Amino acid sequence: MKKYGMVIDTIKCVGCSACVVACKTENEVPEGLHRDWVVEEVSGKFPNLFMEIRTERCNHCSDAPCVSACPTGASHQKEGSNIVKVTPNKCTGCKACVASCPYNARFIMPEGYASKCTFCDHRIDEGKGPACASVCPTEAITFGDLNNPLSKVSRLLRARKHKALIPEAGTNPNIFYLT
Amino acid sequence: MKKNLSRRSFIKITGAGTAGVIAAGSISKLSGTKKVVKGKSGSKVEITPTYCEMCTFKCAGWVYKKDGKPWKIKGNDTDHHSNGRMCTKGSAGMGTYTDPDRLKKPLIRTEERGKQVFKEVSWDEAFTYIAEKMQNLKKSYGPECMALLSHGAGGSFFKQFIKGFGSKNIAAPSYGNCRGPREEAYMLTYGEAIGSPERTDMSNSKCIVLLGSHIGENSHSSQVRDFSTAIANGAEVITVDPRFSTAASKSKFWLPIKPGTDMALLLAWINVIIGEEIYDKKFIKDNTVGFEQLKEHVKKYTPEWAYTETTIKPEIIRETARLMAKNGSKTLLHPGRFTVWYGDDTQRVRAGAIINALLGNWGQKGAFFNPQKAKVAKYPHAEYPKQNKEMPIKYELANLALASGICDATIPSIKDGCSFKGWIVYGTNLIKTFPDRKNTLKAIQNLDLLVVVDILPTEITGWADVVLPECSYLERYDELRVSKGKKAQIALRMPAFEPLYDSKPAWWMAKGLAKKMGLEKYMPWKNIEEYLDYRLKKSGTSLEEMKKAGVKTVKTDEPIFYSKGEQIEFDTESGKVELFSSVLEEAGFDPIPKYKRHEQPEEGSFRLITGRSPMHSFSRSVNNPILTQLMPENEVWVNSVVAKEWDIKHGQYIKLKNQDNIVSTKVRVKVTERIRHDAVYMVHGFGTEQKKMRRAYMKGASDSLLSTKVLYDDIMGGTGFRGNFVTFVI
Amino acid sequence: MNEIAVITNKVNPSLHIWGWEVPVYLFLGGLTAGILIIVSLMFLGKKEKEYSFASYKMALYAPIIMTIGMGALFLDLKHKLFVWRFYTTFNLASPMSWGSWVLLIIYPFSVLLIFATIRKGYPKYNEWIEQLLSKINFVLKIYKWLLEFSERNVRTIAAITMPFAILLGIYTGVLLSAFSARPFWNSPLMGPIFLVSGLSTAAAMVILLAKDHKEKEFFTKIDLGLIFTEITFLVLFIIGLTTSSIQYQKAADLILGGKLTPVFWVFVFGFALIIPAFLEILELKGKKIPSAYAALLVLIGGLILRFIIVDAGQTSGWLPY
Ligand SMILES: Nc1nc2c(c(=O)[nH]1)N[C@H]1C(S)=C(S)[C@@H](COP(=O)(O)OP(=O)(O)OC[C@H]3O[C@@H](n4cnc5c(=O)[nH]c(N)nc54)[C@H](O)[C@@H]3O)O[C@H]1N2
Ligand SMILES: Nc1nc2c(c(=O)[nH]1)N[C@H]1C(S)=C(S)[C@@H](COP(=O)(O)OP(=O)(O)OC[C@H]3O[C@@H](n4cnc5c(=O)[nH]c(N)nc54)[C@H](O)[C@@H]3O)O[C@H]1N2
Ligand code: SF4
């Protein structure tokens, strides 16, 4: 069982959004829709400010509520991994999965079916990482198998302080942010 | 005299083209070696090499087509500009090809200039029209009255053309409206310019000082990568910026300086570094002149004094100066890029250059390296005609022609020298690029001929007599990229697609015009492939090889770093780093930078400061179908306390009015802690007034429109943009 | 001050996923459940003689209303061609899934209930149908057999319908409460609230349409009880939110000072609960007030309640973007 995940370095990320463009072009994401996005979070008062910049996308949650909410099995976890995918011709467009994602990672395609980040599984099959990770000018995004203790993602998580987004939502997200 | 000395190595920066004799070639059909990759789903993937034109940093990459359709663009791994990773805009380059609003046919103006009424014509008609006008101008005023304003790769061919015609009056906004002060300051101090890509070894820095360089938002690929690499390796960053920029958020110290007072901070830093004797004594002794004068000069510029100017606390000034000194030659005070701010810009950058000298970091790992450049043969051509009349020189120390100088010299009130009667404008949107629009338009109205070569119906095309639609960079061969860097590299741009509509590449236009005017001997190549192949073969490679590799690294033997303690021969008059500049003194300027107080905004008005968004390039990307999805408009940043006072809400649309009562279009407010109370910030490039740019039309506001006041750099004539103040119209 | 923003212009998809269709569907589904529960109860409690509308006439409304409701749901689907996919899987974890199966199961039973009641409830319709079918003899035979079968087994049918109807009523709420990503919905009381509200709207239908004064009065009493139960549940629901973690408190803010506060308190609490309850009390005390007023308010209120809850849930979330 592979547990694919991303480790994103918020110290390196400059919020340039190249990852967003890369995803749009690689995956031909229709106009106005985004599989990934960039968030700036500022705290403090002038001039004592702190800012975290991070790129977000579907967390390919181990306990994915979007999968359990799906009435048709269109949303599913790809065999042998935690990659959450949607089978378009099983999807009714009921949007239960959209409502069930605490990360607001899903959207409905113009054709009517639900969609979101796939961790570029088509590229993983070819031995390449996700498109967003491959363009990031600061190499802030690292992708790999969290179950493999020798993978770069596992090593980064052992070495650095990190967090996940809203773990209390109970979905077991697989994207971690180095802080 | 001295200035000629400094002119010598600098002029190479804009290395122009070539020329010779033969008939006009045709655009060859898409042919050549393209890698074919089979996608998993059985789709056919083809890749072609290019270098990017989304800004002028020229990162090399690959254009991907899937089943013949545009797909994506990715960096070329061997390229030192991109390191295989293009920025946001470069990754969205496909948008320039697919943009439905592109210019489609050559246009000739039929009504009053600026009314934007054109008729579509054939290329031959357009060329005939231009040729006739240019011959007439030549007869009446001499060929020097034609000028070329150019920014972008294809401009090289128009340079060949206009030089053949008999004019050397060529200027680019990247000098007088951008990095001119920086290049001059380093020329004056070190005898060498910084160049593009910057010769900075940031990735190895231990301490980086950024003064108004917002790397991260300024997204030049290798600069961003080097910056983040340094941070990942624990470099300590000091960012001086009135705004909490992305870079500031990565910094150990953010110094929210009062805009316009950077010189005070720099001088105080020098004061501390010299006063506490924490400078590189050996470097100063071996390699510099004027240290004693400098020491004397900065005595009065104490941190306590600087505090009152900059609002930066004295202890912070001391602490940051010590941090720089502690890291010595591994500290880089970044020379910046967009440096035309307040008029004393050459001097300000020079003050930074002096700090770098005190740190002894020239040619040192972690600071500045000695750039390498490939030698590429020229295509032989007939010698260009001699120019009789020189362009009027207002700024003697300026090494390059000023684009705005050409503009000024077009307005007849300028007394000496020639007055320009015709412009060819290639790839620069002067209406938005120049400050003081009234002046630009006045100059344009004085022209007998304005030819604009562009890909989009941007503002400048609206004022043209003839608009020549170029195809996008993804549809053309272009001049070779021969740039400087840690490695000497050559990059090729070749077409991935046939040109859409009736658009054509620059080389084809320039050559076609040359033929029409009997100037073929200056561009004697058959067609572009022959031109490129000749030059490449003479330089140890070939077009064939370049089509496969995209980028070629050429071996050079010069070391990119000096060894520590080495005595260096500088290309200055004294052969040393000039802390005290006798060139400046002779020309009547301060030999050591002095503090000059700049005007500050009155109560209720705010300094307008501008910068970049990583998602856009100037005004050229505001209609890009991909990038507009990420950022459709700019915002005006307003400090939260100010917003409260004015009762302005986050997300509200307001207008801005400047000191000359110029009112902007509607712009959305970003209420934020991230900016000082005495300034507002906007990303440059938006506020398009061109209806034909449908995605961009009326989106956001234009800082260019509001920049009516220009603070000219008295040394090199740069157009300081930051002397403008605005207030809110709610 | 905390500034948080998506800088790449992502439109928050969760804000706009469900429009009018889903609340209408939930309302009609709840009403259907209420109707079927009441009809079943009448027969199981052997009250059919006393309350003839609720027993014999009301069953007819159930499949009609349910069909309209499902029509609304169908309109909401974005990939309509694949609607049949609901019935190729059963996912116990997905209320949407078991809801669609419950609907499928309940449908034939609600039709059987019509067969069981049509001769008494709508003798004219029955005559008309029999006349229509008389041309094809064997169909008429089947029809008559069905009528007799249903009438004979009406209590068994009611006994089977009853739990599924309750399930349907609860489901309309659980569909929402299962979304732990939407704090406003994520309350165990959502099912009970929707069930009670569905019953209350069904009772209001009896009050509105029944001719018999005694029947009206009986259901007015029942409705009053339901309204007070609903008020209690709603209050507990709000207390639940406000005493939970920060996301839940933020969600509660939507109706406690936030943008949905006026509609919630004026329309749901005021017009749909308090005022009808007040009117019903006056009525029971013998004041001359047309009973239709209270009943209509309850019905409209039930619809508004669902609109507000669906809307508030979509606005609430774990992340502010
Ligand atoms: N107010 C204000 N003014 C500024 C600045 C600022 O920050 N504020 N920044 C200054 C700086 S740093 C610089 S470097 C300059 C940049 O100045 P410019 O280079 O003039 O910048 P753009 O506004 O991008 O205009 C580029 C033009 O080239 C066209 N173009 C794009 N690609 C091609 C092509 O392949 N072929 C042809 N023929 N045309 C093409 C575009 O459509 C557009 O009209 O602006 C300067 N001016
Ligand atoms: N994404 C993107 N990247 C680009 C470009 C682009 O168009 N888009 N253009 C490229 C080009 S040609 C250039 S020249 C560079 C320009 O990039 P930079 O050289 O970084 O210059 P600006 O963009 O003008 O920088 C603006 C910063 O200076 C700050 N500032 C304003 N006033 C003052 C002041 O008085 N003192 C100090 N210390 N800071 C001040 C602003 O708040 C802002 O953060 O960017 C390059 N990179
Ligand atoms: S590309 Fe990299 S640096 Fe840029 S926003 Fe995405 S993660 Fe951050």
Ligand code: SF4
């Ligand atoms: S992030 Fe959202 S869409 Fe992705 S697996 Fe988790 S719940 Fe599902």
Ligand code: SF4
């Ligand atoms: S929209 Fe499609 S994928 Fe999502 S829950 Fe409904 S059927 Fe499943």
Ligand code: SF4
């Ligand atoms: S992993 Fe692939 S699909 Fe997911 S955000 Fe990155 S590029 Fe897009």
Ligand code: SF4
């Ligand atoms: S920095 Fe970006 S836009 Fe500029 S040349 Fe490189 S990839 Fe293109």
Ligand SMILES: [Mo]
């Ligand atoms: Mo620039």
